[in-house]
Amino acid sequence: MRLRCLLLVLSVAAFSPAHSHSASDAYLTLSADAQNPRVLHGQWDIALRDLDFLLSLDDDGDGKVSWGEVRQHLPAIERYAYGRLAFGTGEAACTVTPLRRQIDDHADGAYVVLFFDVTCNRAESTGGSLKMSYSLFFDIDPSHRGIFLLHSKSGTSTAVLSPQNASVSLSTGP
């Protein structure tokens, strides 16, 4: 039966172009330290749903991720996330120091919040043009976007980080 064979392989997605969204976003905010020009404070909100796909957070497989399960996986989460965020230029080297981890409830679900400091060896690296490279999830989901916000003395600027726009130069000086 020709029809039946064909119907078995037809993909349901072909039938309707209706989409339903909630694509993957993460929110990254950096704030220049008020006193120390070598330091930036960071907050990074990453969706638990995304992390579950990659790192299988749901240990008991019940379809729900608990705080205990998140805590269990925090070292893996941080290893993964901080491995995909880099600061520096040719001469300026910066270190990322992980701080506390919390949870934030966004409109589309719960996010783990990673707080961190970026400390650079030279003031001009944060005051001048410091390069930031971001590659969270891009290899498993090219439609992921990092919604980036930078607060500095000169005001606030924003960018949408994508595989095509994965690094930005931060200008935090006056």
Added chain:
Amino acid sequence: MFPVRPPPSLVFALLLAITAAAPAAALAPPYRPPYQPASDADLLQEVPSLEDPAVGAMRARRRTLDATPHDVRAALALANAYIDYSRQIGDAHYAGYAEAVIAPWTALPSPPAGVLLTQATILQYRHEFAPARELLERALRQDPRNAQAWLTSATLHMVQGNFAAASKACAQVTNTGGLELGLACLGNLRSYTGQAKQSLALLQHAETSSTGASAVYRGWVQGLMAETAERLGDWQAAESHYRAALEALPRDNFLLVAYADFLLDRGRPREVLPLLAAQSQSDTAFLRLALAADALHAPDSGRYTWTMAARFEALKARGSDYFGREESRFALRLGHDPQGALQLATRNWQVQRAPWDARVLLEAALAAHEPAAAADVIAFIKETRLEDPMVLALAQQLGALP
């Protein structure tokens, strides 16, 4: 140079201060800062469960691909499973995962037809219709006997209101995929072009001659029959087809949302809440929950509206604007902003032209007292002889039809 976009506005005020978690059961207060959960047992997020057979099947296909990473068939099997799941649960993440799975082949100078088709399906899912069309045409040049590519092409033409082109594509579906599939394609098409009665007969034929077909096929055809019955104003038949469709595909986000719209139109919002309770991660489903809560004057309706607004803002922040139909409806019904709704509906009409797209534009034009803004839609309705009592009633109210 820092690539600067407009300074933060409401968008970021919302995004960074965002909260309001899982709807229905446990709506969080509209705002709370990041927190430390009180106990390890606190449940934070629903995720696909391993008990779901679809999840198990995706994992198995992933293992196959991991074992044979250069096998394009294994990659397509996994990518298509991700796309189906994305549609089923109304979560676009899986369309992104599918894109990553086929990336090694899409990067080739001349990807195989199957890869082009899957890539086109992902773009179509994101309403990137023009590039999706281009990929489909390339796929069909390589493999002119690919029935699924023809069917996808027909669907794409239909949603954009290109009915003559859709008719040609349906003829190719018949040539390459067989009579029954061709009838279903034509049946779908005729429901848009003043031949809904004939459409129903064709779909009926496609339905009965496919005994033993997959649940996906039955659910699809029953869903088309439900929409066609709605076009004929036969609410009873529409309802029984929706139920039959959902019997075949009980958790299909697209069908659930279409049935929810039917219930909202029929003044039955109370039934929408349990229907979509498990679908709140889908933005399309969430909008219907918000509309139902509003219609019921439910105590948590403000939170639904707030959360929906925040989700739209999040989409805007990432640069997506392929959500015009829903956003216009939201602006009109829950944002009480007819002008904004009209702008959104007008832009959406440039991209897609299904009956619902006509409807949101007419509703907004009526509410904004701008009948002239509906001229394009009215001309389209007359030209295509669209039958749809909901749409025609609006056109009459606008004084455009007798």
